[in-house]
Amino acid sequence: MSEFEVELKNINKSFGDFKASRDINFGIKKGRLVGLLGPSGSGKTTILRMIAGLENPDSGDIFIGGERVNDVVAGKRGIGFVFQSYALFRHMTVFDNVAFGLTLLNKDKEFINKKVNELLELVGLAKFSHRYPAELSGGQRQRVAFARALAPEPKLLLLDEPFAAIDAKVRKELRQWLKTTINELGITSIFVTHDQDEAIEVADDIIITNKGRIEQVGTPADIYREPNTSFVAEFIGDSIRLDDISKFKGFDINEDNTSTEGIGGIIRPEFLEIAADESEASMPLGSEEGKVIATYFRGNNIQVDLEVKGEILHGWRSLEKKPLKRGDKALVFIHRIYSFKNNHTTILENRGKLKDSVII
Amino acid sequence: MKKDKLVRISLIFLAVSFIFIMLVLPLLLVAKEALAKGFAVYANSLTEGIAVKAMILTLEATVAAVLFNTIFGVASAWLLTKYDFKGKTFLASIIDLPFAISPVVAGLFFIMLFGRMSPLYPFLQAEHIKIVFAIPGIILATIFVTLPFITRELVPVMEAQGRDEEEAAASMGADGFTIFRKITLPNIKWALLYGVTLCTARAMGEFGAVSVVSGHIRGKTNTLPLHIEILYNEYNFTAAFAVASVLVIFAIIILIVRNYIEWRSKKKISAV
Numbered sequence: 001m002s003e004f005e006v007e008l009k010n011i012n013k014s015f016g017d018f019k020a021s022r023d024i025n026f027g028i029k030k031g032r033l034v035g036l037l038g039p040s041g042s043g044k045t046t047i048l049r050m051i052a053g054l055e056n057p058d059s060g061d062i063f064i065g066g067e068r069v070n071d072v073v074a075g076k077r078g079i080g081f082v083f084q085s086y087a088l089f090r091h092m093t094v095f096d097n098v099a100f101g102l103t104l105l106n107k108d109k110e111f112i113n114k115k116v117n118e119l120l121e122l123v124g125l126a127k128f129s130h131r132y133p134a135e136l137s138g139g140q141r142q143r144v145a146f147a148r149a150l151a152p153e154p155k156l157l158l159l160d161e162p163f164a165a166i167d168a169k170v171r172k173e174l175r176q177w178l179k180t181t182i183n184e185l186g187i188t189s190i191f192v193t194h195d196q197d198e199a200i201e202v203a204d205d206i207i208i209t210n211k212g213r214i215e216q217v218g219t220p221a222d223i224y225r226e227p228n229t230s231f232v233a234e235f236i237g238d239s240i241r242l243d244d245i246s247k248f249k250g251f252d253i254n255e256d257n258t259s260t261e262g263i264g265g266i267i268r269p270e271f272l273e274i275a276a277d278e279s280e281a282s283m284p285l286g287s288e289e290g291k292v293i294a295t296y297f298r299g300n301n302i303q304v305d306l307e308v309k310g311e312i313l314h315g316w317r318s319l320e321k322k323p324l325k326r327g328d329k330a331l332v333f334i335h336r337i338y339s340f341k342n343n344h345t346t347i348l349e350n351r352g353k354l355k356d357s358v359i360i
Numbered sequence: 361m362k363k364d365k366l367v368r369i370s371l372i373f374l375a376v377s378f379i380f381i382m383l384v385l386p387l388l389l390v391a392k393e394a395l396a397k398g399f400a401v402y403a404n405s406l407t408e409g410i411a412v413k414a415m416i417l418t419l420e421a422t423v424a425a426v427l428f429n430t431i432f433g434v435a436s437a438w439l440l441t442k443y444d445f446k447g448k449t450f451l452a453s454i455i456d457l458p459f460a461i462s463p464v465v466a467g468l469f470f471i472m473l474f475g476r477m478s479p480l481y482p483f484l485q486a487e488h489i490k491i492v493f494a495i496p497g498i499i500l501a502t503i504f505v506t507l508p509f510i511t512r513e514l515v516p517v518m519e520a521q522g523r524d525e526e527e528a529a530a531s532m533g534a535d536g537f538t539i540f541r542k543i544t545l546p547n548i549k550w551a552l553l554y555g556v557t558l559c560t561a562r563a564m565g566e567f568g569a570v571s572v573v574s575g576h577i578r579g580k581t582n583t584l585p586l587h588i589e590i591l592y593n594e595y596n597f598t599a600a601f602a603v604a605s606v607l608v609i610f611a612i613i614i615l616i617v618r619n620y621i622e623w624r625s626k627k628k629i630s631a632v
Binding site for chain 2: 052053054073074075076079080081083085087088089090091100101104105148152
């Protein structure tokens with residue numbers, strides 16, 4: 001037996017001329033809640049549909065619970081699928097929707113009643129069992145779809161953009177609810193999303209897809225801290241792209257003392273320390289001089305957009321510090337940069353910090 | 361405001377008088393002519409042997425066309441909306457062809473295909489299969505002219521519903537037939553019934569194509585519309601209008617059924 005509950009090996013899939021999946025390989029351990037994250041058209045939904053058996057790969061193998069399922073039809077793979085549109089049966093009540101999978105298994109009436117009521121209780125819709133899908137709100141429909149997928153007790157739960165069609169406030173609540181519920185049930189789950197905040201907040205592990213390929217697999221923290229590829233660095237978090245990092249103080253040479261001229265990189269707002277003047281700056285000598293272009297009040301901090309050596313950077317400043325206005329001069333210390341080389345990312349720390357520590 | 365009212369009243373007047381002259385008046389005339397020589401003659405024209413035969417043949421052709429087109433309509437709409445394949449748009453336009461072709465041309469087409477000039481004719485002759493100038497020809501012609509009705513009603517409905525519900529059922533282990541019976545059919549029920557009524561109305565009234573393939577053999581290959589034409593051409597107006605009134609009554613019944621279905625399906629939609 002493999003250590004993975006779900007495993008994809010060398011999967012390729014094309015739709016006409018469009019390559020939706022290129023050499024996909026990954027494994028998912030039992031009980032994990034995994035987010036398939038990528039921009040639209042990156043092939044994440046195709047991967048989910050292939051695992052479900054709603055699409056067939058052109059080549060490669062899919063394993064669920066150690067068994068190769070390429071030739072097993074969707075209904076026999078032991079999966080529950082939650083569609084982006086929910087795909088509730090519009091002519092059936094909430095109860096009948098949830099009961100559908102169980103009636104197919106020829107369970108007796110008593111068992112079905114008990115199970116459906118349990119599930120409706122779990123999703124908080126016990127009172128709505130006689131309603132039709134059209135009489136429910138988006139969030140309620142989504143929970144019916146979830147209960148319906150869980151009813152036949154699948155080994156694997158697959159969710160396609162589960163929160164896409166729900167308004168922002170309900171979405172936040174539902175994310176937390178879904179994470180807690182799935183963790184309590186302990187069912188291996190994969191969900192597709194194009195929203196990085198959602199993936200980071202909900203998933204135990206994230207698989208990042210781009211142009212039909214897998215860019216990186218890891219925990220949200222790993223991916224955030226150590227993006228493997230330039231795509232991941234740019235896609236995750238708030239990123240500012242640079243074409244040439246060598247012009248900034250402290251980033252003129254690589255760790256191996258080669259020049260960084262012409263090497264691109266990514267800066268994140270949290271890598272910047274913005275000071276109004278030298279007395280406020282912790283590293284005045286290593287700082288660049290910038291000009292404030294705009295400031296935005298963001299509740300618990302202020303976002304400052306600055307022009308530094310022809311690049312537009314943005315960072316955050318605490319509300320307690322001296323406010324900056326448009327046109328003001330400011331000092332910017334760049335703590336680190338993700339530099340790109342051959343599509344691989346390395347974290348470069350500002351050399352100024354190392355020198356200072358040597359002097360002291 | 362006053363001008364608005366004037367426009368509205370004149371438009372209503374126009375519409376009502378148009379409907380009266382074009383629809384109500386002819387219907388009243390049919391009734392008047394049919395009963396011109398008293399109810400006994402009216403009843404007699406309807407119960408006379410040839411008229412009854414024509415009625416039965418019309419019903420046969422209608423039932424056959426509706427049955428065939430229901431199956432074909434559901435199957436073709438399913439194919440056009442749930443699958444992707446090359447030549448899909450082409451197939452969709454082919455199905456609409458009977459709407460564009462004159463029924464007379466369709467009739468001639470069947471004569472060419474199964475009649476004396478056809479390369480198939482020796483074979484049909486040897487097997488004693490009579491299609492043209494016989495009942496099978498009439499049924500084929502009726503099926504042909506009513507072919508698009510049900511497909512046309514179903515395709516937009518099924519397209520709007522997408523494949524998600526079917527896929528959801530499949531992911532839970534339902535087989536094709538169960539999916540059709542429990543998911544697809546309930547969703548298209550009203551559109552299907554609506555298509556069936558339209559198909560029925562058209563099948564009963566079909567004249568052109570049937571006229572060409574029928575051969576006009578009284579008591580054998582005459583449908584109601586053909587029978588009416590013959591009676592009329594013989595200056596037997598009372599009988600012609602009496603038989604015509606039967607078609608009118610059928611049409612009115614279908615209209616009522618149609619409106620009921622429309623009302624039901626709308627109610628269903630607004631409730632949802």
